[in-house]
Amino acid sequence: MKWNQTHIPTLKESPAEAEIPSHKLMLRAGLMRKLAGGIYTFLPLGLRAYEKVERIVREEMNRAGAIEIRMPALQPKELWQRGPRWDAAQRVMFAASPADGSKFAPGGELVLGPTHEEVITSLAADEIHSYRQLPKNFYQIQTKFRNEIRPRFGLMRAKEFVMKDGYSFDATEDGAVKSYEAMRAAYQRVFERCGFGTQQLKCVWADSGVMGGKYSQEFMVTAECGENEIAFCEKCSYVANVEKAQSKLARLEDGEAPANVGKFPTPGVKTIEDLTKPPFLVAADRQVKTLIFIADSKPVLVLMRGDHPLNEVKLAAATGAIEFRAAREDEIVPLMGARPGSLGAVGKSGVPIYADEALRGRFNMVTGANEDGFHLRGVCVERDIKVTKWADLRSVAAGEPCPECAAPLRIQRAIELGHIFILGTKYSEKLGANYLDEKGQSHPCVMGCYGIGVTRTLAAVIECFNDKDGIVWPMAVAPFHVCISLLDPAKEASAKIAQEIHDALEREGVEVILDDRDERPGFKFKDADLIGFPIRVTIGEKSLAKGGVEVKQRATGEMKLLPPAEAVKEIVAAVRR
RNA sequence: CGGGGCGUAGCGCAGCUUGGCUAGCGCGCUUGGUUCGGGACCAAGAGGUCGCGGGUUCAAAUCCCGCCGCCCCGACCA
Structure with a gap:
């Protein structure tokens, strides 16, 4: 070519x-x-x-x-409607309707x-x-x-x-x-x-x-x-x-024995972090975070350890809901009787409660009292909360112990x-x-x-194989294995050698492109590097005077001066390697 | 759809704040010449409904309103 x-x-x-x-x-x-x-x-x-x-x-x-x-x-839309996931699939599908807005021909509606x-x-x-x-x-x-x-x-x-x-x-x-x-x-x-x-x-x-x-x-x-x-x-x-x-979290010590639940005032407290500060000084990992989601238009409670982020994909998997979103305040207040900041699940029933595994067995915990400005202490999660389903709901963080060997995760x-x-x-x-x-x-x-x-x-x-000059193709995926940069296409001797190398390589099944453009050398080099052909053969007066052509590897920059026949051999070997 | 940014020649940009005179620069393109081993130089050219529509004004790339498109962050996925 x-x-x-x-x-x-x-x-x-x-x-x-x-x-x-x-x-x-x-x-x-x-x-x-x-x-x-x-x-x-x-x-x-x-x-x-x-x-x-x-x-x-x-x-x-x-x-x-x-x-x-x-x-x-x-594809017929009807087929999708018979399948098991039409509701979720519609969102990403294009309908193929007649462009002039007319009705579908017999056979029904189509999608792509x-x-x-x-x-x-x-x-x-x-x-x-x-x-x-x-x-x-x-x-x-x-x-x-x-x-x-x-x-x-x-x-x-x-x-x-x-x-x-x-x-x-x-x-x-x-x-x-x-x-x-x-x-x-x-x-x-x-x-x-x-x-x-x-x-x-x-x-x-x-x-x-x-x-x-x-x-x-x-x-x-x-x-x-x-x-x-x-x-x-x-x-x-x-x-x-x-x-x-997942990760293998260290077990936290909650004290000698579970205490009784007690309410205490927490005016102005809105976040987990607020409670960690004086005068409360409740560590985030001693708190139960209560989140309200609307899953397929029904509310669910989600309980997490205070310092753990919820993983919404895991929640979706646990609830089986197709669509869910965080509840708005105007939905939360009638349901819970309190505003975000004082929410809790103690004594709550009639709503599915999903709890993260990290809360299992914990006691002497702190959570919202479902009364604005109050929290509960001494909460024993399994004793005081009617958990509908325990599940892994949190995102792992870098550095946490591997679930299999406990080494740090990256x-x-x-x-x-x-x-x-x-x-x-x-x-x-x-x-x-x-x-x-x-x-x-x-x-x-x-x-x-x-x-x-x-x-x-x-x-x-x-994305993975490039450098400052351009693409660095792996041999197997390169658009051409070899680019012959013919620096003087007008000179008959160079052109002839270039053509011979080109033909010899093609006979060996090597994919080769011959840069026969009437451009300056630098221009051709820049283009060859940008495109990233794995091998470049340079044919110019300088190399010919030294008795050969230059064979250069894009990835390593390694360059050899070889007589044309040797160059062909070398390249064929490199391409087949 | 929510948040942010951008739209001026094929590509990259300036001009817009503070409206005004022929809308500019670099690359690319055309022609001629000189060059010729790492994106050359000189000269002469071609190329624009300033995203679209409306408004304000004597006057709009520039100000106002609406729309469209593109890009980035989030929810979706190969």
Whole structure:
């Protein structure tokens, strides 16, 4: 490929819209252009790099025994309404209505697919009848559409993006776990092949969210711009999304024996911190924090240790509510009889009370008296409060002891590239994906689902591999392996050598672009560094006078002067390594 | 949707506070010339409904109102 035959519009400055390195570089290196917020055109180099990632994903899926299919992006709304999560799903879906506002053609209303559990399960309901057909694992690589509340960082969170989504069907729970484990191993290989090292790549325990199902793990790559936080142990292998992470807290001493509950005046006290000050001097970890939430339009009480932050994802998981928010004061007062600052759960009934595990067994605690300006002391949580459900509700903090080995936990931001779930029978039951076992009895298939953000992975590669001069592509994902910087395209001798090296490399299957532009050397070097081709071959009068061409590694800066034939050999070896 | 910021040539910006004369600068682009191993130089050009609509005014990029778009922080997720 010759540079002049393609289109690589590099920019000297990054557009103001880009904030993070990968977004800036994708625009500057001419990989993509924005059409609208969260919607991008892939230019030739961006497309090539994208296709590399896609190929790695496809190869590893096939190797793991998954079967590629292609489902429609346009889907009947009615199918979603029959599925188990229509209420939660509507928020992110685009409806595909006729643009002129006219009625839908026969067949009903359509939506653009944000994911495909409903479609695949309905397909499985029609196609799978017998245990003899199981297990099956279908996948596709396809454009998804989501009405992201806030598109962000270029390809990191886009309204239109490419996802590899896969769905396994098994007869038994054990089988589903096997399918899941096979995918986990395949995902590990995909991301390793994309260039991520064990230091930055983490497979973490995660919350299942609206997807439902028993357990799930996310593949994360640590990065400053990541939208997730992961907690991991410095000593052992424990690592989890903070939405799920736990820690082993030291037991606190509450004194000899539980005292009786006593009310005392606390005029003007509004916060946990207020109570820690004179004249009260109640440590935050001796207080019970009482929070009121509206979960699916019903109030719930949430009890936390005073110094612990609530983790809303864990609360959502504990309550099973789809939508919840903090209650307003005008909702709290009629319910509790007091305003925030003096709230407490002692003696409270008729409202679900969720308590964090860190409060279990505690006594001689202080909490609001449900009377403005008063608190209670001597509270024994299990004796005095009718807890509906104990649950892990708090966010772990950096430095807390690892739940497995008690070494300090660290917290880092990370980008989620893949997510794998065991779904169970949530979808198959609802949509009738059943099979007959050996005895002729009908059972719902046990499902798993597995996603990789393919376009996001591309962005993450750039986010992780760049320096002050531009992108530093891992060989496996680079749009071209080699750039030949021909410094004097007008000089016949140089041009001939460049063409010969180019052709020889192509014959060996090396992807090479020949910079034949009529530009100054410095300009070509800057462009090559910005785009980040792993290997650059420089052909100019200087090198030729010394009897060869220069072969330079982008990542290390290492440079060798070699005769053309040697250079070709060296490069072929490096590319195949 | 809540909070913050921005919208002036393809890109990056100045001008707006305190309204006024032909709307400016750098990069990029075109033409000619000189250059040619780390984003060259000289000269001559092309390119703008100052996001859109309304208002105030003799006069609006500049002041006021409304809308739209983009970016950042939060709730959602591959």
